[in-house]
Amino acid sequence: MTVSVVLFTSDLRLHDNPTLHAALAAADEVVPLFVIDEAIASAGFATPNRRAFLADCLTDLDAGLRERGGRLVVRTGDVVEETRRVASETGAGEVRTAGGVSGYAAGREERLRRALESDGRRLHVHDATLTVLPPGAVTPQGSDHFAVFTPYFRRWSQEQPRGVLAAPRSVRVPAGVGSVRAPARADVSGVSEGLAEGGETAGRKRFADWKRAGLATYDDGHDDLAGDVTSRLSPHLHFGTLSPTELVTRARRAGGSGAEAFVRQLCWRDFHHQVLAARPGASSADYRTKHDRWRPAESAGEEIEAWKAGRTGYPVVDAAMRQLRHEGWMHNRGRLLTASFLTKTLYVDWRVGARYFLELLVDGDIANNQLNWQWMAGTGTDSRPNRVLNPVTQGRRYDPQGGYVRRWVPELSTLAGAAVHEPWKLQRAERARYDYPDRLVELAEGRDRFLRARDKG
Numbered sequence: 001m002t003v004s005v006v007l008f009t010s011d012l013r014l015h016d017n018p019t020l021h022a023a024l025a026a027a028d029e030v031v032p033l034f035v036i037d038e039a040i041a042s043a044g045f046a047t048p049n050r051r052a053f054l055a056d057c058l059t060d061l062d063a064g065l066r067e068r069g070g071r072l073v074v075r076t077g078d079v080v081e082e083t084r085r086v087a088s089e090t091g092a093g094e095v096r097t098a099g100g101v102s103g104y105a106a107g108r109e110e111r112l113r114r115a116l117e118s119d120g121r122r123l124h125v126h127d128a129t130l131t132v133l134p135p136g137a138v139t140p141q142g143s144d145h146f147a148v149f150t151p152y153f154r155r156w157s158q159e160q161p162r163g164v165l166a167a168p169r170s171v172r173v174p175a176g177v178g179s180v181r182a183p184a185r186a187d188v189s190g191v192s193e194g195l196a197e198g199g200e201t202a203g204r205k206r207f208a209d210w211k212r213a214g215l216a217t218y219d220d221g222h223d224d225l226a227g228d229v230t231s232r233l234s235p236h237l238h239f240g241t242l243s244p245t246e247l248v249t250r251a252r253r254a255g256g257s258g259a260e261a262f263v264r265q266l267c268w269r270d271f272h273h274q275v276l277a278a279r280p281g282a283s284s285a286d287y288r289t290k291h292d293r294w295r296p297a298e299s300a301g302e303e304i305e306a307w308k309a310g311r312t313g314y315p316v317v318d319a320a321m322r323q324l325r326h327e328g329w330m331h332n333r334g335r336l337l338t339a340s341f342l343t344k345t346l347y348v349d350w351r352v353g354a355r356y357f358l359e360l361l362v363d364g365d366i367a368n369n370q371l372n373w374q375w376m377a378g379t380g381t382d383s384r385p386n387r388v389l390n391p392v393t394q395g396r397r398y399d400p401q402g403g404y405v406r407r408w409v410p411e412l413s414t415l416a417g418a419a420v421h422e423p424w425k426l427q428r429a430e431r432a433r434y435d436y437p438d439r440l441v442e443l444a445e446g447r448d449r450f451l452r453a454r455d456k457g
Contacts, residue, residue, distance in 0.1 A: 002027040003090045003174055007083050007097040007112075008034045008072075009105070011129050011240035012057040013200045014064045014167040019126045021165045023096045029174045032065055032072050033086055034058060035079040036183070039104075048190035049328035049362045053198035055183040057239050060199025062182060070171030073179040080111045087121055090174045094122045098129035098240070101273045102366045103280035131270045132161050132244045135277035145278035147381055152271050153264065164246045192328035195362060196235060203236035207247065211254065218258035222265075223333045225316070226403030230331060231262065234363035237269065244269065269368060275381065276367040283370045284351065286379040290454055294349035303346050303440050307338070308356055310409070313439035315421055316395035317341045319408035326408075328362040333398050339376035340389035345446035347453055350377035378454075386454065388447050395421040411435050 004027035006020050012034075014020065023030045040046050062072035075082040087095055095116055100106065113123045127134035138155040139145060146152035185191070196202075214221075214229045221229040236242040244266050251259040251266075276282055286292075297304065306312050310321035320334030330338070335357075342353045354373040358364040374380025378387070395418075399405060402420035406413045411434055412420050419425075423436055 001029055001174075003029045003031065003092040005031045005033055005083065005087050005090070005092045005095040007079075007095055008032065008061070009098055009100065009240075010238065011098040012054075012061050013203075013241050013243065014061070014068075015200065015204070016165045016167075016243035016246045018129050018162070018165060019096045019098050020168065020171075022124065022126065023094075024168055024171065026094065027092075029090075029172045030070070031086055031090055031092065031173060031177055032061075032070060032171065033083065034061075034072060034074050034182075035082045036074065036076040036180075037079045038077055039079070043104075045358065045364075047359050047364070048188050049192050049195055049360060050364060051183065052185045052188040052191045052195060053235055053239065053328075053362045055185045055188065056198030056202070057200070057241055058182045059184065060201050060241075064167075064200060065171055065173075068168060068171045070173045071179070072182065073173070073177050074182045076180055079108060080115050083112060084115045084119065086177065087116065088119065090177060092121065094124060096124045096126060099125045099127035099134070100130065101135055101277040101280075102283060106280065128162050128245070130240060130244075131273050132156075132248050132266060133159055133270055133274075135270075135274040137274075145274050146271065147275070148383065149268065149271050149381065152274070153267050156267050156270060161245045161248060164243070164249050192326055192360065192362075194327040196232065196327070196329065198235065198239065198241065198362075200236075200241040203233065203241040206236065207231070207233060207242060207250075211250065214258075215251065215254060215262060216256055216258045219256075219261035220258075222261060223398050225319075225331055225333055225399040226401065226407070228331065232329065234365075234368075235329065238363040238365045272367040272371040275371055282374065282380070283366050287371070287374050287381065288379055288385070290379055290385060292349070292377075292379070293453055295347050297352075300346060300348050304342075304348055304352060306437070306440055307342055307346065307348075307353075311437045312341065313424070313437045314341065314391040314395075315402075315405040315409050315412060315423065315436075316399060317391050319399075319405045322408040324357070324360050328360055330361070331404075333394070335372065336376060337389055337391055337394055339373055340387075341391060343373075343377040344388045344450045345391075345441060345443060347446070347450045350374060350379065386451065388450065390443060392421055392443070409436070 004023040006023045065071050116123050210231045221227050248263050248266055251262050310318035317338055320330055320338050324330040342348050343350050350373045354370050371380055375382045378385030405420045
């Protein structure tokens with residue numbers, strides 16, 4: 001009997017999983033393995049929201065495998081040593097896993113490859129599992145990656161993705177493979193109250209419901225803060241409970257401007273992955289430095305804390321930050337606004353914001369989180385690095401009736417219409433009735449400070 005170990009990482013699904021599909025084709029028995037990696041916890045990335053969502057994913061993955069005659073094997077410790085141990089215990093000749101793009105993922109793959117080769121085993125890395133196109137599949141002349149999205153999107157759109165793979169009908173697991181108990185959401189404390197349910201079953205239902213009710217209007221409504229017609233699939237893409245290839249295929253099959261806009265957003269995800277694969281240092285260092293002299297924490301500390309708490313005095317910014325705390329997720333337009341406000345209006349280092357987002361975001365993905373923050377800070381791939389988003393203008397445009405603000409900033413809920421975006425314009429006596437802070441800084445003052453500092457950088 002030949003045995004293959006499938007090391008699940010960010011591909012916690014049975015549908016359209018090339019790694020699992022290849023293992024089942026290559027071996028008589030398969031060990032579906034997930035290692036709760038102690039290195040991730042020690043680095044601070046195992047935050048409550050992602051741990052809770054992960055627990056849902058593992059529970060659902062195990063249930064799906066059991067329906068097919070198998071089960072999920074869970075281990076805890078160093079991912080390389082635990083995978084090596086499982087391969088030895090079962091006599092597996094190979095290990096298969098999905099290819100990652102972060103520096104940590106690349107290092108993990110290299111350590112695992114060396115360890116397995118020393119035991120006479122092979123590692124197979126499947127690069128078309130976590131993204132639609134593997135990083136590096138399309139490149140511009142003279143470079144190893146695209147640094148600008150639009151030409152990448154043109155090339156990416158011309159490529160034909162691999163075919164979508166069906167979920168396996170059966171999975172045969174070797175008898176006697178030891179496993180620890182999979183974590184449960186109930187084991188995790190400090191979880192955001194409104195955190196969504198994780199797992200492939202929940203993800204597929206979410207997509208089916210949204211495809212039916214929201215895909216057609218996505219092009220017109222994806223920036224509507226109050227309308228909230230975005231797919232909310234980013235956590236499922238981060239944990240791999242949904243396949244980006246399947247989403248692109250099904251959206252294109254549906255057709256229409258909404259589907260085209262949705263596919264474009266999935267391409268943005270691929271774009272950021274290929275940038276990080278080529279420049280892993282961009283997870284913590286400027287992709288294109290502007291030699292910024294960011295304000296030190298000593299002078300900006302109170303403003304940073306007010307930003308985190310949703311008490312900046314700018315209602316749409318505060319609404320988005322409160323949504324983040326409550327749901328562990330934030331509307332994409334809100335992410336742009338809050339990032340612009342921190343980096344350009346308050347002139348605080350983008351890494352401060354990126355780190356805080358990773359503490360709370362259930363979809364906290366190194367490639368997308370860090371590179372979107374850099375895009376807004378003007379140190380990334382944005383061709384207009386000094387653009388500043390005005391929260392008042394943006395609020396009036398994307399929350400014209402103020403419904404988003406009133407939902408998340410209830411102390412302003414009695415203010416009607418667009419007036420909710422500028423409470424400082426109220427008469428003094430009326431303004432005093434609202435338990436809401438004054439603005440941290442005038443927008444013009446913040447913009448001037450940012451531009452002066454960057455010019456001197």
